[in-house]
Amino acid sequence: MDLNLKGKVAVVTGGSLGIGRAVTEALAAEGVRVAIVARSQGPLEAAAREIEAQTGVEILAVPADVSSTEQVESMMARVAEHFGRIDILVNGAAHPGGLVRTEIEHANPEGLLEDINIKVVGYMRCAKFASAYMKNNGFGRIINIGGLTGRGSKQLSGMRNVAICHLTKTLSDQLGPHGITVNVIHPGVVETPHIHELYAKEAKIQGLTPGEVEANYAKVTPIRRVLQPNEIADTVVFLASERAGAITGESIAIDGGITRGVFL
Structure with a gap:
């Protein structure tokens, strides 16, 4: 299936490890030029070199902390200046599993604030600045990486994933008239x-x-x-394509069926 992605430009936060790296590799395999973003410059640049050698597509390493509005704005400007456009944003920068996984008597409020600042407000920061460039092209795709803890009551950090669903739906309303879709996916247990x-x-x-x-x-x-990381990446790549233009504001689990609830 031709996804018509060749030549487009993506920003993938948390793009040097795990699911983010698999997403970067899958997008690059479709001919998408990718800027990968993380805080640690050394591992980020090493990942960029490896993926570029593997795919033959340019991968730009841009160190940035998504908890800083100034750094996110600067990062997006650098990507747009380097590639000339931004078409796709994959928000994945977060503490894996969350910082607050314990009972309330042991829960750290500052950890919860950090979780929300990075994964919820960080996603909003990235969407805010990336969507400005997408509007110029009349096309954009924003895919947020959520988590199944938002669909259950096991962890307090799960509330960040609930908030991301609300952010996703709200942005889908605001950005849809500009040709920009916004969706959230919830990975299950991934290798x-x-x-x-x-x-x-x-x-x-x-x-x-x-x-x-x-x-x-x-x-x-x-x-x-x-599940394997590439199985998450495959869905992200489809949602990033022109073929998924009618899908927006959706919350999609990629979990091998482990979620037993019925979501209408």
Whole structure:
């Protein structure tokens, strides 16, 4: 299927690791020039070089902290100046799993504020400045990476994912007349470096081995396995394409069926 993505320009925050890196690789494979954004300059530049060598498409490393409005504005301006346009934004910069995963008596309010500042307000900052360039072209795609903790009550940090759904729907209303769609996806249990840290933590709590924790996740997932990062990336690439022009304001789980709720 021709997604008509060749020559477009994307900004991927959190683009050097895990799901963000898989998204960057998948977009580049379609001919999209990508600016990857993260705070750590060394790993960011190394990832850019590796992906560029792998795909033959230009990857620009732009260090920035999405909790800073000034840095986000400067980063978007640099990308637009370098590539001449911005067509796609994939918001993925966040603390994996959130900083507040404990009971209320142990919960750190400052950690929750940091979670929200980076993942909710950070997404808004990026959308604010990227959409200004998208409006000039009459085309844009914003894909927000949420999380399944927003659909349950296990973690206080999950409230950031609920807020992202509201942000997504609101922006889809505001930006739709300009040819810009906005959607949020909720990855399930995905094979990333972070997930192995989670297995280790859960193993200590449950008195199991990390391998047993992973097996238990797979056991309660209808497809009976953990997802791969490229499976998340494939959906992002489709939503970023012209073919997905009628999909906006939606909240889509890519979770192998682990979510048991019925969402209309």
